[in-house]
Amino acid sequence: MPLQKIAAFSDGPVGGNPAGVWTGDALPPPAEMQRIAAGVGFSETAFAAPQGSGGWRVRYFSPETEVPFCGHATIALGAALARREGDGVFDLALSHARITVEGRGSGDLVQAALLSPPTRSGPLPAGLLDSLLALFGLAFGDLDPRIPPALIHGGADHAVLALRSRARLAAMHYALDAGRTLMLASGLVTVVLVVVESDQLFHTRNAFASGGVLEDPATGAATAALAGYLRDLGWPHGGAIDVVQGEDMGMRSRLRAEIGPVPGSSIRVSGTARWMRSDE
Known part of the structure; x- marks a missing residue:
């Protein structure tokens, strides 16, 4: 699937924070993910690939570095997974935590929610x-x-x-x-x-x-x-x-x-x- 551009936490059909979302069968090498994120130019791009029974391995890259967790890119990913897989709750394995994201809706607007790592x-x-x-x-x-x-x-x-x-x-x-x-x-x-x-x-x-x-x-x-x-x-x-x-x-x-x-x-x-x- 080509990289998608999704604005998370929008104010209805406007505003929000742009994020790149890449999904595929396996994550690219880190240097390639960094190159893609720099090319997108958004504050973060989420990369996700299936892992285990129904879960997803996720990594986040800004234009200059990898970050451990990004909320708006996770919301964008939830929207992308809902469009790809159907409405639901998706298990995500981050580099240092396991969380979930939920995506529900249709068309160009999706309601999404994440459960953060511990605070x-x-x-x-x-x-x-x-x-x-x-x-x-x-x-x-x-x-x-x-x-x-x-x-x-x-x-x-x-x-x-x-x-x-x-x-x-x-x-x-x-x-x-x-x-x-x-x-x-x-x-x-x-x-x-x-x-x-x-x-x-x-x-x-x-x-x-x-x-x-x-x-x-x-x-x-x-x-x-x-x-x-x-x-x-x-x-x-x-x-x-x-x-x-x-x-x-x-x-x-x-x-x-x-x-x-x-x-x-x-x-x-x-x-x-x-x-x-x-x-x-």
């Missing part, structure tokens, strides 16, 4: 916090004390900085090369900037310099990690949060994260996926 969170080292504030041109006074800076994980490692102001989020900027150096040295896949609109509604932007991408318009892995962190904080999430991302890029995306009561357990992240037009 965890911890404090952000003071030195790294200072470096991140400097990278984004932020001061301590810009931070929302209700959600302290932290290292968060939901299949990949991220840093989270909560801001007091939606306007400050809209003004996010940083130097890509400096961000890449800092994120790679710190083991971060992305940095999540977040603003609270209500207990269950959040606005986020996601810097992905480690993969050579300035910003992602929708990030399922980071949303899962953020939801897990809110659970760890005892945030009054009521069992689920909604995230609006990509709005400041002109690619509005919507993500929903369902949060169970067990600390560290998987987060269900869901949204709409759409096949992209040839001119996108």
